[in-house]
Amino acid sequence: MEVVDHYFYTKEHEWIHIEDDQATIGISEYAQEALGDITFVELPSVGTEVEQFEQCSSVESVKAASDIYSPMSGKIIEVNTDLEEKPELINKDCYERGWIAKLELGALEEQSKLMNAEEYRNYLNTLE
Amino acid sequence: MNPYIANTEADVKAMLDTIGVASIEDLFADIKPHQRPRSFALPSGKSEFEVIEDLKRLAEKNRSPLTLFVGGGYYDHYIPAAVDSLISRGEFFTAYTPYQPECSQGTLQSLYEFQSSLCTLTQMEVANASLYDGGTAMYEAMMMAIRINGRNRIIMDGGVSPIYRKILKSYTSNLAIEFVETPVVHGQADRGHIRKALNKETAAVILQNPNFFGAIDDHSDLVQAAHSVGALVIESVYPISLGLLKTPGEMGVDITVGEGQSLGLPLNFGGPYLGFLAAKKEFVRKMPGRIVGQTVDGLGRRCFVNTLQAREQHIRREKATSNICTNVSLCALRALIYMCLLGRQGLVDLAQLNLDKAEYARACLEKIPGVEVKRSSPTFNEFTVCLPHDASAVVETMIDRGFAAGFPCGRYYQGMDNYMIVAVTEKRTKQEIDQFAENLKDVLARFS
Amino acid sequence: MTLIFEKSIKDRRGVSLPQSDVPVKAIVPTALRRKTTAQFPEVSELDVVRHFTKLSQKNFSVDTQFYPLGSCTMKYNPRFTEKVAALSGFAELHPLLPQLRHGERFTQGALELLYGLEQLLCEITGMKNFTMQPLAGAHGELTGIMMIAAYHKAKGNKKKYIIVPDTAHGTNPATAIIAGYETVSIPTGPQGVMDLERLKKALTPEVAGMMLTCPDTLGIFNSDIDKIAQMVHDVDGLMYYDGANLNAILGRCRPGDIGFDVIHLNTHKTFTTPHGGGGPGAGPVGVSEKLVKYLPISRVVKNSDGQFVLNYAYPDSIGYVASFYGNFGLLVRAYAYILLLGKEGLIETSNHAVLNANYIMQSLKKFYHLPYPRTCMHECVLSAVHQAQRGVHAIDIAKYLIDQDVHPPTVYFPLTVKEAMMIEPTETESKQTIDEFIKLMIEVNRVSIENPEQFKDLPRRMPISRPDEVKAARDLNTNFFGRALDGPSAQNKTAVHS
Incomplete structure (x- = not known):
């Protein structure tokens, strides 16, 4: 199961890639595999303020729907509009082209509540 | 025996043997004695013929057929x-x-x-x-x-x-x-x-x-x-x-x-x-x-x-x-x-037929002394009339003559006791509409 | 298969309308007229009859196949109930007639039937009163939860939560939320019944009630049910019985006697009104004494002179939950069915429903994992976990059965059992039919060992193979005409095959 080294992760299988005071978020390989073929992504609106672990988006496959929680708080500054026409980008490339939103971060210290890649790998091993 | 059960006594015995219990009752052991019904006083079963006769008697107690001019969102259309x-x-x-x-x-x-x-x-x-x-x-x-x-x-x-x-x-x-x-x-x-x-x-x-x-x-x-x-x-x-x-x-x-x-x-x-x-x-x-x-x-x-x-x-x-x-x-x-049977032109023709009959009925009712037909806005197959008397009372009398004359507004709208909503579908013939108007005229005349 | 729209030939007609006999040709003002006609197909009556007869032949149904779809109760639908429902005194009765002044006298038979059915359902379930209004099971659930909310509101109770076990039907949590509550889910313990310790912890004074199916969706009757009811009552919570299906308990247990305050019944389950390809249903709701005054209006009452009337004068009522008096056409069928079976017939229904289910369970437990090895009620839940290890999942088994002309059991429900297959044979199936099914399921297991590859790309004998559901959701096409105001969309102009 691919886990990107310099990203951080939540127990709900979202990832966040922090670059200074901005970040990109998406869902992990584990999450996209569990959901199967993704058919629709409900993107957040640009300008929305989200709290850490607050729902900001949702992803649907044929027989499942999953809410996406923001790994950190901040303001949505950009969303991946490619997903509107091609939700399958999440299945094909969940860590790069399948990103969901970009955030202007509110509180950098929140990162301490997230798992780094190694912790996330260990966490995945505890799941079956 | 319940006629919709197919298992015979021999079937039941063989199945109980496979399951490994002595009786059907044993399968209900999870329902404890104190959880059993305090009562189950239902009538005994009947034959299909008897039930149909019972239900026919009930159906006949309903006043039907009536010549329906009641709509209110639910209409008497012909079903092919x-x-x-x-x-x-x-x-x-x-x-x-x-x-x-x-x-x-x-x-x-x-x-x-x-x-x-x-x-x-x-x-x-x-x-x-x-x-x-x-x-x-x-x-x-x-x-x-x-x-x-x-x-x-x-x-x-x-x-x-x-x-x-x-x-x-x-x-x-x-x-x-x-x-x-x-x-x-x-x-x-x-x-x-x-x-x-x-x-x-x-x-x-x-x-x-x-x-x-x-x-x-x-x-x-x-x-x-x-x-x-x-x-x-x-x-x-x-x-x-x-x-x-x-x-x-x-x-x-x-x-x-x-x-x-x-x-x-x-x-x-x-x-x-x-x-x-x-x-x-x-x-x-x-x-x-x-x-x-x-x-x-x-x-x-x-x-x-x-x-x-x-x-x-x-x-x-x-x-x-x-x-x-x-x-x-x-x-x-x-x-x-x-919708398929009706088809493209059939829908248009049906709608036109409803409209024409309603317009005709409207014109007939308008001629009755004391009846005022609301013409402030165009209508389709249903329209509102104002009667010189309480519409509920008029409708009640009309039912005894075989007509469900309309729906009295007073039931749902304050201050509209004399108003009645009349619906006309393609099933109403000119003769029925004429008789409806005659009867209504007669009923209203007797009211005063 | 070709769509009916693709069979359309200009100027063909399928119905004869009466000629206008009134001397009027009315005109709708232009501003209020539609510009183009609806694109209904132009077909003959024979075109229509052949089209829909052919379509019907692409369905599995109780009339044509064994249909052990768990939790759905696909029992035989006796034909005489169709005959009584079609009686013109019922079928042609306008629902507004009793709302005319003294109008009840024109619908005495219909009101008597509703009153009589209420009496029968009360005796069957042990409830105090019933409303016939809810138009389906889930609608009944909403009605029930609304009454629970009204009860707490009247008492000034501050309530927030509805407890729902993890095995519950999906409608339960959805209903609770729509009625304004939050849900708390309680897990199933190792015996297949609710974990009482977890329940105790969840039972705070803010609990408004609990929604429960009993027997639950694992097919198990929880012997602690009255204890649970007591615990919930102790915090002034109310007990909701998701009685979609009474098939296991007719004459053996009444929800009203063991502490339930509200119950809904799906008439298509216990009382065999036809499923119709997914509705219409009817969902009468019964209540205990505590909730009687909150029942929806109108209610049918019998006056001292023997006349039946509609009474609206209940100031605490939750109001209208449907336009009229319920799905009357289905209530007629349910009433006729209960009259025909009578007391003994109803008890026999449960006897054979439970017998058939246990017979299947015992016959198949050597071949399929049985997560809760104990007596089941009207349905049993097996798991395909062993077969899944060989690459043959519950869905593959379902498709195999379809190819063998048997409707599959409910698969992947309840959610708490992996690879679940929920089997409900119903009382109307014979031992011989069930034996054929058992034989088939044993064969499925054997093939899963000997030749699991054989499950690939099933079914093969149906009009279609497995559909691409991902494409259906991504390239959404739910309307032949595509965009509303244009003609047929481009995708449909080219994609015509039958």
């Missing part, structure tokens, strides 16, 4: 024989929800055709596979609008069926929804009141065409006004009238709902009926209820499946768009077959 014949096929009526698409293409394709027919009828982009009835469909549409724009103020025109309005109120009594009811003026939705009530908290304006009094309207201006403050418009329609009338799609309505009983369903003392809901495509993911979509199978052949199921309760559970589990497939099938 092929409708009943086709929906009686066991493959349709003893199947369940099409969970396994490979062995349910009959139901699934029918529902796709139903959705498509509803779309071309209303000129909306997407329809679901049906809801319980017109009233609950309106409730679902209201909740859908609230989900779409996150607001909670609902403006309801007084011309919307008072029965639907009562349903909406009881459903939302525990929810934070603000209702604003606007009056009907000269038969139509009152522009001034609605515009005044519209604001940025308004989720939706709910309208009806033709309205409860029978008036027809073009709501385009209200749609524009609502959209200018980000509110949606829900319009309830009467399917047969759409053979002639401006469609919700043409008016720019966001969500259309209605009662589909007029499309080949018997009156049935209130149900089962057919609720429908159609909307603009952009709102499809907020729609409640089942939706059938077209796709291909492994060999690239066209086929149909339940789609967008991620909205529904069996997947979303507490986050579902609605708690609805099923639709009314068999009623939707009835409506579809009816």
Whole structure:
């Protein structure tokens, strides 16, 4: 199961890639595999303020729907509009082209509540 | 012995042996003695013949046939024989929800055709596979609008069926929804009141065409006004009238709902009926209820499946768009077959026939001394008259002469005790209308 | 198969309308007229009959196949109930007639039937009163929860939560939320019944009630049920019985006697009204004494002179939940069915429903994992976990069965059992039919060992193979005409095959 080294992760299988005071978020390989073929992504609106672990988006496959929680708080500054026409980008490339939103971060210290890649790998091993 | 049980005594014995218990009673050991019924005093069973006779006696206690001029959203249209014949096929009526698409293409394709027919009828982009009835469909549409724009103020025109309005109120009594009811003026939705009530908290304006009094309207201006403050418009329609009338799609309505009983369903003392809901495509993911979509199978052949199921309760559970589990497939099938038999020109001709007969009836009633026919707005096959006496009393007398003369407004509208709403369908002959008018004239004359 | 719209030939007609006999040709003002006609197909009556007859033949149904779809109760639908529902005194009765002044006298038979059915359902379930209004099971659930909310509101109770076990039907949590509550889910313990310790912890004073199916969706009757009811009552919570299906308990247990306050019944389950390809249903709701005054209006009452009337004068009522008096056409069928079976017939229904289910369970437990090895009620839940290890999942088994002309059991429900297959044979199936099914399921297991590849690309004998559901959701096409105001969309102009 691919886990990107310099990203951080939540127990709900979202990832966040922090670059200074901005970040990109998406869902992990584990999450996209569990959901199967993704058919629709409900993107957040640009300008929305989200709290850490607050729902900001949702992803649907044929027989499942999953809410996406923001790994950190901040303001949505950009969303991946490619997903509107091609939700399958999440299945094909969940860590790069399948990103969901970009955030202007509110509180950098929140990162301490997230798992780094190694912790996330260990966490995945505890799941079956 | 229950005639629908096939197991013989020998079968039962063999099955109990396999299970490894001595008697059927042993299988119920988990239900403890103190949990057993305190009473189960039901009558003994009867033969099929006896039950049918019992039920015939009950059916005959109902005053039928009456010559019906009562509508109120539920109309006495003719149902072609092929409708009943086709929906009686066991493959349709003893199947369940099409969970396994490979062995349910009959139901699934029918529902796709139903959705498509509803779309071309209303000129909306997407329809679901049906809801319980017109009233609950309106409730679902209201909740859908609230989900779409996150607001909670609902403006309801007084011309919307008072029965639907009562349903909406009881459903939302525990929810934070603000209702604003606007009056009907000269038969139509009152522009001034609605515009005044519209604001940025308004989720939706709910309208009806033709309205409860029978008036027809073009709501385009209200749609524009609502959209200018980000509110949606829900319009309830009467399917047969759409053979002639401006469609919700043409008016720019966001969500259309209605009662589909007029499309080949018997009156049935209130149900089962057919609720429908159609909307603009952009709102499809907020729609409640089942939706059938077209796709291909492994060999690239066209086929149909339940789609967008991620909205529904069996997947979303507490986050579902609605708690609805099923639709009314068999009623939707009835409506579809009816629409197919009617065909493109048939719908137009039927609507025209209804309109002509109603206009004729209106003219006949107008000639009766003391009867005032409301002509402030055009109507379709239902219109309101003002009588010189209490309409309830007049209608009661008319029933004894074999006519259900109309629906008295006083039941639902204050200060309208003398008003009566009269509906005329293609089934009413000129002779029946003439006799209706003569009898009404006579009854009114005797009143004074 | 070709769509009916694709069979359309200009100017063909399928119905004869009466000629106008009135000397009027009315005109709708232009501004109020539609511009283009609806594109209904132009077909003959024979075209329509053939089209829909052919479509029907692409369905599985109880009339044509064994249909052990768990939790859905696909029992035989006796034909005489169709005959009584079609009696013109019922089918042609306008629902507004009793709302005319003294109008009840024109519908005495219909009102008597509703009253009589209420009496029968009360005796069957042990409830105090019933409303016939709810139009389906889930609609009944909403009605029930609304009454619970009204009860707490009247008492000034501050309530927030509805407890729902993890095995519950998906409609339960969805209903609770729509009625304004939050849900708390309680897990199933190792015996297949609710974990009482977890329940105790969840039972705070803020609990408004609990929604429960009993027997639950695992087919197990929880012998602690009255204890649970007591615990919930102790915090002034109310007990909701998701009585969709009474098939296991007719004459053996009444929800009203063991502490339930509200119950809904799906008439298509216990009382065999036809499923119709997914509705219409009917969902009468019964209540205990505590909730009687909150029942929806109208209610049918028998006056001292023997006349039946509709009474609206209940100030505490939750109001209208449907336009009229319920799905009357289905209530007629249910009433006729109960009259025919009578007391003994109803008890026999449960006897054979439970016998058939246990017979299947015992016969198949050597071949399929049985997660809760104990007596089941009207349905049993097996798991395909062993077969899944060989690459044959519950869905593959379902498709195999379809190819063998048997409707599959409910698969992947309840959610708490992996690879679940929920089998409900019903009382109307014979030992011989069930034996054929058992033989088939044993064969499925054997093939899963010997030749699991054989499950690939099933079914093969149906009109279609497995559909591409991902495409259906991504390239959404739910309307032949595509965009509303234009003609047929481009995708449909080219994609015509039958």
